[in-house]
Amino acid sequence: MGRNEQFEGVYAREASILVSFQWNGGEGSSRRFRERIALLPTLPNLRAAARLRDDIQAAIRLGRFTVEDFAKHFPDSKWLKQQPARTGDTFKDVRQSWLRHAEMTLQATTYREYQRTLDRYFTSVWEDRDIASITFDELSEYLAGLGIKSPKTFNNVLTPLRRLYAHAILTKKVTEDITEGVDSRKVQQAAPDPLSLDEIEAVLDHIAKKYPEPWLNYFEVAFFAGMRPSEQIALQWKSIDFRSHKARIEAARVRSVDKGTKTHKVRDIDLQTRAFEAMTRQKKFTFMNASSGYVFHNPHNDQRFFNTDPPLSIVWHPTLKALGIRDRDARQTRHSFATMCLHAGMNPAYVARQMGNSPRMFFDVYSRWIDGDASQREKAKLDALLSQASKKQAL
Structure with missing residues (x-):
């Protein structure tokens, strides 16, 4: 041409x-x-x-x-x-610097999740950008363009970026934290959805008839000990005191990684009778396995659980479906324990300690059951008084 x-x-x-x-x-x-x-x-x-x-x-x-x-x-x-002199610190440089510090202080699973989030959403976009040149308007437009609908996902994406910028401020790589102007979205917390005592018994009866005994032991402990699923699959025999009927909860397994408990605190729990009996039955399956040391194995391969998925996919969801019970996640065994304890009139502070919750959090989560049972008990006191007064008048 x-x-x-x-x-x-x-x-x-x-x-x-x-x-x-x-x-x-x-x-x-x-x-x-x-x-x-x-x-x-x-x-x-x-x-x-x-x-x-x-x-x-x-x-x-x-x-x-x-x-x-x-x-x-x-x-x-x-x-x-005409442009001002640049610091030379790229987003990638600051990210790597922060991750080196974070690796020493964060749980391994949290560290990996933050690393993946930064790589997926931010590093790939701003890798070689001078971090001081990234503006709030630019961040705001970029986040809006991601089209994330879930408030929880949006907040999870933003969390490691907030921490990275806090590090950048402390190390004087930037003079302004552009994440401060981005509001976290309100997440609607899912309310507990416990099973009734009749449903619990039906579930355990179905498991006892259809599955190997270790599965029954696993779910009976889940319902009557109140542990988190991640804590239960990390439970070791050395943590069980059969003389005092107690278990020490000091570890959890999340995304195939062993870590400390969610609250970073060790706690001793009382093994209620049903949980203790299930634990005793479980001894014949894994207690002598010195190479493992874990209480619960997957009965399908006799290996320790690497995550909480097998109990759900193999037993939990199929059992609820077979019984016509509304499907729920694994946390509902723990919620069921809490509400059973409250219906039995147990001290909420005691139950909170058993479950590894702060009293305030426990009251926030289970206030409906605490208030409900308390209201019935208080109402019964007045009814008893009126009944006594009525009897006296009759005399």
Whole structure:
């Protein structure tokens, strides 16, 4: 086509070529750039400039075009010379610095989750960006563009970024924490959905008839000890005191990694009679397995549980379906324990200690059952008084 060949956004001048594109300059709002390349406007050079523009446009669309890229392509730009000096600390640099600190203080599962979140949502986009050049407007627009509907997911995505920026402030890599202006979304907490005592007995009876005995032992402990599923699969025989009917809860297994308890506190629990009897029956299956030491194994392969999925998929969900009971997650065995204790009139503070909850959290979560039973007991006191008064009058 010769010299008259047209290239979008590329303009020939007497002794140079202009490249035009829209970019935010590493900041908030977008603007038009027309930058000069010191090349004669020959056809091969014009074609090369068009390819460069295409590459720049693609990087801009992906959010990967940085001031450093701009400087590499247009070192003599007037706009570039007007920009303030850069710190040289990229988002990736600060991320790596923070992760080194975080690895020493966070649980392994939390650390890996934060690392994956940053890599997926932020590092891949801002990897080589000067972190001080990223603005609140840019972050806000980017988060909105992700289209995350779930408040919990949105907050989980934002949490490691908030921590990274807190580190950046402390290490003076930035002067402004742009995450402070982003509000966390309100998450509606799912209320406990416990099984009734009749439903619990039906579930255990079904498991006893259909599955190997270790599964019955597992779920009887789940219902009558109140442990978290992650704590139960990490329970070891050395933590069981058969003389005092107690168990020491000092570990949990989350995403196939052993860690401390959710509250980072060791607690001793009383094994209620049903839980103690199930634990005693379980001894004949795993107690002598010195290489393991764990109370509960998967009966299908005689290996310790690497996560909480097998009890759910193999036994829990199929049993609820078979009995026509509304499906629930595994935490409902724990909620069922709590509500049974409250219906039995047990001290809420005692139950909270058993479950590893703070009294305040326990009251917040189970206030409906605490208030309900308390109201009935108080009402019964007045009824008893009135009944006595009525009997006296009858005499």
